Amino acid sequence: MKLPNARIESFSKKPDNGIKAVLLYGPDAGLVATRSKEMHVAVVDDLSDPFRTVQFTFSDIKDDPARLADEINAMSLLGGRRFIRVVDAPASMPEEIGDAILSSKSDTLVVIEAGELVPTSSLRKFFEKEPEVVALPCYQDDAGTVRRVAEQKLRASGYSYDGDAIAHLTNSFAGDRLVIESEVSKLITYMGDNKNITLDDVKNCVGDNAESSLDVLCMAVASRDLAQIEKNLNRILVEGIGAIAPIRSIMRYFFRLQQVRAAINDGMNEQMAIANLRPPIFFKQVDIFKSHLKIWNTGAIENMLVALVKLEAECKQTGSPAELLLSRFLCVVIARKQA
Secondary structure (H helix, E strand, C coil): CECCHHHHHHHHHCCCCCCCEEEEECCCHHHHHHHHHHHHHHHCCCCCCCCCEEEEEHHHHHCCHHHHHHHHHCCCCCCCCCEEEEEEECCCCCHHHHHHHHCCCCCCEEEEEECCCCCCCHHHHHHHHCCCEEEEECCCECHHHHHHHHHHHHHHCCCEECHHHHHHHHHCCCECHHHHHHHHHHHHHHHCCCCEECHHHHHHHCCCHHHHCHHHHHHHHHHCCHHHHHHHHHHHHHCCCCCHHHHHHHHHHHHHHHHHHHHHHCCCCHHHHHHCCCCCCCHHHHHHHHHHHHHCCHHHHHHHHHHHHHHHHHHHHCCCCHHHHHHHHHHHHHHHHHC
């Protein structure tokens, strides 16, 4: 089933006991990871308990749904509700996996994580239709949500802040939830025992820290700026975000370029095509987005998207270090396009 937007945050922090499984999907990989962790914490009080937590990749259970069914129905040796996390789910869903979830009599919570899914995907349709499971979309945070997330995190840690300080903080970046929370955590570490945050504190701490965001990496890739690609990719990997989130963020950025390019090709003017994007482009990024439309034509965008899909598959299937594959792709493939 679908949840009203007003219920999504509270549900993520305390999933209903009667819900057997949750699908987390959408372009914001950071928000998918955040909500998955919130549910894990809500279900399992000791995250180090190996009897109450299981993780699969979708490929682990795709051809062996009985393996998932066995884990769903298994009992913890020490009692307590169990949590099963399934990552890297595709758009299609074998009927046997749905049967394994719905036929369960246990209180185990299954969380399945996926990327962006069209409404017609069988995975999304199953979770939106059945009353005992829930589909939660994870889209990029808008300016209002960025501010709310930052304020909640600061208040929970006992910090107060000036109005211009929080305004500057939340206008410094937009998008991936993990990046937002990482930047606020850096500010908290910077402040230490000083509990009142001023505008100067934010400027001194954040400054160009927003340069480490996935959004800036995407813009560097679309600009074919090798120096900025290397600089921002290194920062992202040092922050522990991993390789898949940047790949999906770059893919999302090129999907948006493709959407605007298609609208322009159909006769819409550029300004209107950009204004129609949802979520809207962060206002500070509109001009550079326009420049990217001049760099990338329809065919080049399509080729880039195909290459990114292939790259994500290689990161998951070849056993090679995903960070190395991503770095090589960005620094070699983009360089080749410049040649």
